Amino acid sequence: MARDARPGGAARLGAGEVGPNGFREDVIAGLSQPQKALPPKYFYDARGSRLFEAICRLKEYYPTRSELALTRAHLGEIARFAGTRGSRAGALIEYGSGDGVKSRLLIEALRPAAYIPVDISGDALRGAAAKLRRLYPWLDIRPVHGDFSRPLKLPVALAKGRRVVYFPGSTIGNLTPEAAHAFLRMTRGQVGRGGAMLVGVDLKKDAALLHAAYNDARGVTAAFNLNLLARINRELGGDFKPRRFRHYAFYNPTLGRIEMHLVSLVRQAVNIGNYRFSFEAGESIHTENSYKYSIEGFRALAKSAGFKGGKTWLDSKGLFALHGLVAV
Ligand code: SAH
Ligand code: AVI
Numbered sequence: 119m120a121r122d123a124r125p126g127g128a129a130r131l132g133a134g135e136v137g138p139n140g141f142r143e144d145v146i147a148g149l150s151q152p153q154k155a156l157p158p159k160y161f162y163d164a165r166g167s168r169l170f171e172a173i174c175r176l177k178e179y180y181p182t183r184s185e186l187a188l189t190r191a192h193l194g195e196i197a198r199f200a201g202t203r204g205s206r207a208g209a210l211i212e213y214g215s216g217d218g219v220k221s222r223l224l225i226e227a228l229r230p231a232a233y234i235p236v237d238i239s240g241d242a243l244r245g246a247a248a249k250l251r252r253l254y255p256w257l258d259i260r261p262v263h264g265d266f267s268r269p270l271k272l273p274v275a276l277a278k279g280r281r282v283v284y285f286p287g288s289t290i291g292n293l294t295p296e297a298a299h300a301f302l303r304m305t306r307g308q309v310g311r312g313g314a315m316l317v318g319v320d321l322k323k324d325a326a327l328l329h330a331a332y333n334d335a336r337g338v339t340a341a342f343n344l345n346l347l348a349r350i351n352r353e354l355g356g357d358f359k360p361r362r363f364r365h366y367a368f369y370n371p372t373l374g375r376i377e378m379h380l381v382s383l384v385r386q387a388v389n390i391g392n393y394r395f396s397f398e399a400g401e402s403i404h405t406e407n408s409y410k411y412s413i414e415g416f417r418a419l420a421k422s423a424g425f426k427g428g429k430t431w432l433d434s435k436g437l438f439a440l441h442g443l444v445a446v
Pocket of ligand 2: 291
């Protein structure tokens with residue numbers, strides 16, 4: 119018998135916060151809250167990863183182009199910052215490695231003994247690892263398919279030398295500041311005193327530019343957002359009708375974040391297994407936050423998690439930052 123999920127019956131989860139359970143449990147818990155929410159890590163099934171790569175090619179979506187340009191422009195200095203003087207870096211650990219395009223720059227500049235890409239998307243991880251193995255036969259590549267918001271065992275001991283964590287793409291912005299702090303503390307422990315971290319972080323900027331980046335004219339971001347409902351249908355046997363929801367993204371200047379929602383266009387009910395969720399017309403599911411940080415704001419966060427800010431590199435238009443941090 120279908121039962122209406124009651125608010126408060128399950129753990130409270132905001133977009134960007136991650137539940138302790140699997141996909142089904144997180145979806146049921148997220149849709150049971152007064153403000154319905156789904157964790158953004160579930161965007162990245164095979165189709166979601168492809169859609170994200172298409173977003174990166176959009177003219178409106180400046181973060182990828184800006185980060186690639188600044189990394190290319192300052193690669194020598196970035197490698198000197200993250201490397202060990204005169205010798206090779208030990209393990210290069212990359213969180214949310216995706217298609218591995220940015221990884222190639224770092225691998226070529228640092229020439230680490232081992233490369234450990236971590237991603238929740240098995241498809242993206244496998245594809246990237248196969249390509250990188252062909253390009254760099256000398257490199258020991260150890261992909262880890264997992265969720266970086268939970269404790270993960272990484273094969274870091276296999277390489278001697280300085281450990282470097284790379285976290286590009288402003289994926290850290292998809293975590294709440296509290297979760298970002300916990301993540302930085304975790305990586306601080308992983309690299310050890312003197313270890314380095316390179317974090318790509320999107321900067322606060324003109325809201326119109328931000329709005330365009332998350333509301334592209336071709337509707338690729340909308341398809342990426344709506345794919346989450348299609349994924350719930352495919353994997354959990356849900357009966358969402360994605361056409362009855364609309365992509366809605368806006369910049370919240372008070373909280374310094376883009377919020378993405380899926381807004382129900384009509385009053386409707388959706389079934390997932392034995393659960394039934396009611397939507398009012400205009401009610402939303404909060405699917406993602408994308409926090410934007412000033413340079414000082416991010417440095418303060420990193421400092422509170424045990425890093426000293428070493429260097430910050432910007433692209434020529436000042437849209438995006440790469441922070442070089444050292445664990446103290
Ligand atoms: N680093 C790439 C991709 C960024 S997209 C770039 O800069 O373009 C975000 C990536 O993080 C995706 O590949 C996604 O699958 C991964 N990801 C998101 N949440 C994750 C989580 N909780 N654990 C592991 N990987 C995650
Ligand atoms: C992966 N992450 C940093 C992207 C972002 O900009 O927050 C995901 C994304 N969502 C909509 N467009 C891109």
